[in-house]
Amino acid sequence: MRKTTATPADVSRRVVGVPAQPGRMESVSLAEGALPAPGPTASHPGPDADPAPQASAPGAAPMAHAEGPGAEADPQSVIAGAGPVGRSGERPTVRLRDAGPDEQPRYAPEWLELREPADAAARSMELLDPLRIRLANLPGRSGLAIHDLGCGTGSMGRWLAPRLDGAQHWVLHDRDPYLLHFAAVASPRAAADGSRVTVETRRGDVARLTPDALLGASLVTASALLDVLTREEVETLAAACAGAGCPALLTLSVAGRVELSAPDPLDDEIAAAFNDHQRRGGLLGPDAVSVACEAFADQGATVKVHPSAWQLGPENVGLTAQWLRGWVGAAVEERPELAERAEPYLAARLAACAAGELRATVHHSDLLALARPTGGAG
Numbered sequence: 553m554r555k556t557t558a559t560p561a562d563v564s565r566r567v568v569g570v571p572a573q574p575g576r577m578e579s580v581s582l583a584e585g586a587l588p589a590p591g592p593t594a595s596h597p598g599p600d601a602d603p604a605p606q607a608s609a610p611g612a613a614p615m616a617h618a619e620g621p622g623a624e625a626d627p628q629s630v631i632a633g634a635g636p637v638g639r640s641g642e643r644p645t646v647r648l649r650d651a652g653p654d655e656q657p658r659y660a661p662e663w664l665e666l667r668e669p670a671d672a673a674a675r676s677m678e679l680l681d682p683l684r685i686r687l688a689n690l691p692g693r694s695g696l697a698i699h700d701l702g703c704g705t706g707s708m709g710r711w712l713a714p715r716l717d718g719a720q721h722w723v724l725h726d727r728d729p730y731l732l733h734f735a736a737v738a739s740p741r742a743a744a745d746g747s748r749v750t751v752e753t754r755r756g757d758v759a760r761l762t763p764d765a766l767l768g769a770s771l772v773t774a775s776a777l778l779d780v781l782t783r784e785e786v787e788t789l790a791a792a793c794a795g796a797g798c799p800a801l802l803t804l805s806v807a808g809r810v811e812l813s814a815p816d817p818l819d820d821e822i823a824a825a826f827n828d829h830q831r832r833g834g835l836l837g838p839d840a841v842s843v844a845c846e847a848f849a850d851q852g853a854t855v856k857v858h859p860s861a862w863q864l865g866p867e868n869v870g871l872t873a874q875w876l877r878g879w880v881g882a883a884v885e886e887r888p889e890l891a892e893r894a895e896p897y898l899a900a901r902l903a904a905c906a907a908g909e910l911r912a913t914v915h916h917s918d919l920l921a922l923a924r925p926t927g928g929a930g
């Protein structure tokens with residue numbers, strides 16, 4: 553769902569017939585990318601630490617108007633991040649920048665924007681109270697320093713900053729300077745009690761974070777990140793948090809389970825193939841939360857986990873359709889022999905979605921790890 557790949561199998565680019573309205577068939581591509589023109593990336597210098605541009609409006613700036621994401625992506629193709637997309641460079645108009653053979657998966661701001669309301673509704677509120685208590689008891693606290701790892705366009709900050717009291721400085725980490733630009737422009741400005749929120753961006757690989765990089769951190773947070781890391785990377789992250797003595801709130805890791813209204817015999821096969829696709833290259837996919845629990849517990853942290861499922865219905869048609877295309881597209885890329893049955897399956901699911909008749913529960917988990925405080929934070 554969230555993982556893209558640079559080398560999709562041809563089968564995921566097939567064109568399938570989907571009834572857009574009863575009695576009418578329409579061609580729908582499973583996986584051609586549809587990204588905006590480069591825009592900010594072209595002029596973004598991409599330094600390791602960028603001062604964030606400051607918006608004047610108080611509170612969280614709405615993401616859609618930051619310069620670009622908007623809703624211009626072709627709704628009949630898979631947006632990068634929702635599922636497998638075409639090889640970078642196949643279509644010059646959707647190319648974000650020169651792609652080398654080692655290019656990492658990219659996430660289109662459209663995809664992150666599309667999922668932001670469902671993410672916000674899904675994140676567990678139950679983990680916030682124990683977090684607030686821990687933050688209130690930090691020694692020598694004069695404001696919170698919060699590191700958001702794999703921040704994308706910054707949705708975690710827009711969700712969490714207005715739910716915590718006190719002045720906050722957010723350090724937004726991502727390897728993608730294009731997304732960092734959007735995160736900085738649409739960053740939150742005010743805490744729950746009206747205190748000031750400031751941000752800076754840091755471009756880099758969060759999988760190599762050291763305790764030094766988290767010096768003075770009050771909190772490490774992330775959303776939809778753990779499942780695209782490896783076991784070793786999660787262990788490195790847990791060790792860095794333990795070294796810095798700071799808690800970690802890691803939300804929206806995929807759990808590998810999906811429920812769709814009007815269950816279909818193919819549901820389980822698609823889910824299993826999708827989960828295997830997520831595990832490609834040693835990434836954790838649906839194993840992320842159990843591995844993270846072990847890694848943080850091994851560092852002496854107390855770990856709490858809470859469900860945070862997307863509950864998708866008629867009000868989420870755009871997200872559900874993209875998610876379906878990505879989910880089925882990845883499954884078919886993983887197991888091409890599914891293609892023949894997956895095409896009518898996807899067509900029927902999309903038709904039900906367009907008619908407002910499909911409900912989907914996409915299970916995720918949130919994790920709060922309370923490290924032993926070192927006494928130096930704050």
Ligand SMILES: C[S@@+](CC[C@H](N)C(=O)[O-])C[C@H]1O[C@@H](n2cnc3c(N)ncnc32)[C@H](O)[C@@H]1O
Nearest residue numbers: 554702703704707726727728757758759775776
């Ligand atoms: C699924 S997106 C989630 C973005 C954002 N947290 C949200 O919830 O909308 C994953 C993000 O993590 C970033 N990312 C993945 N692996 C990374 C790594 N090793 N180092 C830095 N950023 C990474 C991607 O660029 C992307 O922005």
